[in-house]
Amino acid sequence: MAETLFEELKRYVGFEPADGQRLLALHEVMQPRFAAIADVFYARILEHPQASQALAGESQVGHLKVTLQAWMEQLLRGPWDENYFLLRCRIGRMHVRIALPQHYMFGAMSVLRQELNRFLDEHQDWRTEDLRASRVALQKILDLELAIMLHTYREDLLAQQARHERLSTFGQLVGTIGHELRNPLGVIETSLFILKGRPLAGEERAAKHLTRIGEQVTLANRIISDLLDMIRDKPLKRxxxxxxxxxxxxxxxxxxxxxxxxxxxxxxxxxxxxxxxxxxxxxxxxxxxxxxxxxxxxxxxxxxxxxxxxxxxxxxxxxxxxxxxxxxxxxxxxxxxxxxxxxxxxxxxxxxxxxxxxxxxxxxxxxxxxxxxxxxxxxxxxxx
CATH class of the missing domain: 3.30.565.10 (Histidine kinase-like ATPase, C-terminal domain)
Known part of the structure; x- marks a missing residue:
């Protein structure tokens, strides 16, 4: 069976089962600090207007702090399997959706590294070799996190650019066809107006069909209007x-x-x-x-x-x-x-x-x- 991307990344950074065990041990002692780390993380973000705006400002920070704590929970508890990979991919896609610049991803990961390492520096209960091994395991999983986010961010950004290119071509085509279709539809509407103004000598079926034609012309005009609204910058009335x-x-x-x-x-x-x-x-x-x-x-x-x-x-x-x-x-x-x-x-x-x-x-x-x-x-x- 072919190696998955996540398996390849884990092999590349040398993430092994022993690293998972060290992260589980870290979780036991670090969990009480998650709330404090989340406070520092979002305080730093709110200092930068562009990052703060992308994350909807202060109104969502309370909710996001809870989400970050859940993220740290899974970071250290795993399991570090394909479901873990898929969940982390969604984070990269979310960054594209909210238009968060990539350099803020690096900055955010740096803040988390600093805070998690600060805890390790203050932890005096472990032997030096255990502390060193735990620090290495922590760096590996954070490197994996960043690699996954950047990979997904790149994939979604390229897909978004491709969609924009298709929309540009689509817009040029719609703009031309839409305006051309307005002319025959205008002629049909004028003819309908004239026909409806003339007596049809009891032709109920003819009147019914004229009404139906009018409804379909209205529908066609609405579709054209929607298409044109999609491609033009219709001025907003502020x-x-x-x-x-x-x-x-x-x-x-x-x-x-x-x-x-x-x-x-x-x-x-x-x-x-x-x-x-x-x-x-x-x-x-x-x-x-x-x-x-x-x-x-x-x-x-x-x-x-x-x-x-x-x-x-x-x-x-x-x-x-x-x-x-x-x-x-x-x-x-x-x-x-x-x-x-x-x-x-x-x-x-x-x-x-x-x-x-x-x-x-x-x-x-x-x-x-x-x-x-x-x-x-x-x-x-x-x-x-």
């Missing part, structure tokens, strides 16, 4: 933005089946933001339409909202089937869809609009089944 009002407005454009439960909470407690109400309305409409299609005639869609010191968070959940693991990594790419009728523009457009509002969106599986989308929007300093 004005007062009340998300509760935008949500209420969006509901008027969405058909909710009688047997489906739709509820929202916390929106009226959110601060006033700055942004484009029209584009944010499109965010809600697209997400709601996806959720309703996933749930079907009966089910539940719930929106909950909360506010932190520098950002608001919206969580939209539904009781549908959720999104499979293979689809999740590509769900925000244009033209990626699992629907029989659809071209995969809804979620990419949502992501683009939120990013232009200094926000973000990501998917998280819902406990017990179903989909969960988490949206974050920054609160401008003058609105806090």
């Amino acid at each position: 004005e007062s933005l009340r998300l509760d009002a935008v949500w209420t407005d969006a509901l008027t454009s969405v058909h909710v089946p009688p047997g489906m439960s739709l509820s929202a909470s916390g929106l009226d407690t959110l601060p006033t933001l700055r942004g484009d109400p029209g584009q944010m309305r499109q965010v809600f409409v697209n997400l709601l339409e996806n959720a309703i299609q996933a749930v079907g005639e009966t089910g539940r869609v719930v929106l909950s909202a909360s506010s932190g010191p520098d950002a608001v968070e919206l969580v939209l959940e539904d009781s549908g089937p959720g999104v499979s693991e293979p689809i999740r990594r590509r769900m925000f790419e244009p033209l990626m869809t699992t629907k029989a009728r659809g071209i995969g523009l809804g979620l990419p457009l949502v992501k683009r609009i939120l990013e232009r509002h200094d926000g973000s969106i990501h998917y998280a599986p819902r406990e017990g089944g179903g989909a969960r989308f988490i949206l974050r929007l920054s609160i401008p300093p003058d609105c806090r």
Whole structure:
């Protein structure tokens, strides 16, 4: 059987079973220091504005400290197997997603090395040879961590660049075709207007077909508009933005089946933001339409909202089937869809609009089944 990448990396740095035993012994004495190390780690990060901004500022630090302690727990306890490798790969992908520059990865690992080594320097209960062997084992596992993160970061960054290149080509094609299609659609709309203004002598079927043609022309125009919105920098209207009002407005454009439960909470407690109400309305409409299609005639869609010191968070959940693991990594790419009728523009457009509002969106599986989308929007300093 071919050697896996993780096995190759462990062989390269000389990580052996004896190193694992030394790390387990380190865990027993180091665990009480994990909280203090996490405090030092994030205090250092908050000193650097770019790194702090990538990690969502101080509002998420409490949660991230707990996550870091869990990371150190697994670092020293293992098991150092393929599942360990896959879990660490997700960290590198997360760094790409939040646009954290690579040099901060090196800096962060340096801080952890310093703090963990400082503990070893202060530990006087071990013999010199045991202390030296434990220090070597610690350096090996930290080197492995960094190698995994950099490998995954590079892979995802290259994939992201390839997607951007495809989108650039896609954008040029869409821009040309979209504008060309507007002309014949405009002629069809004009002809429909004229035909509808003439008596059809009781031709009910003819009137029905004219209505159907009009509906399809509207749908075609909407697809073209969505495509063009994906490739152009539509100017934002920076004005007062009340998300509760935008949500209420969006509901008027969405058909909710009688047997489906739709509820929202916390929106009226959110601060006033700055942004484009029209584009944010499109965010809600697209997400709601996806959720309703996933749930079907009966089910539940719930929106909950909360506010932190520098950002608001919206969580939209539904009781549908959720999104499979293979689809999740590509769900925000244009033209990626699992629907029989659809071209995969809804979620990419949502992501683009939120990013232009200094926000973000990501998917998280819902406990017990179903989909969960988490949206974050920054609160401008003058609105806090």
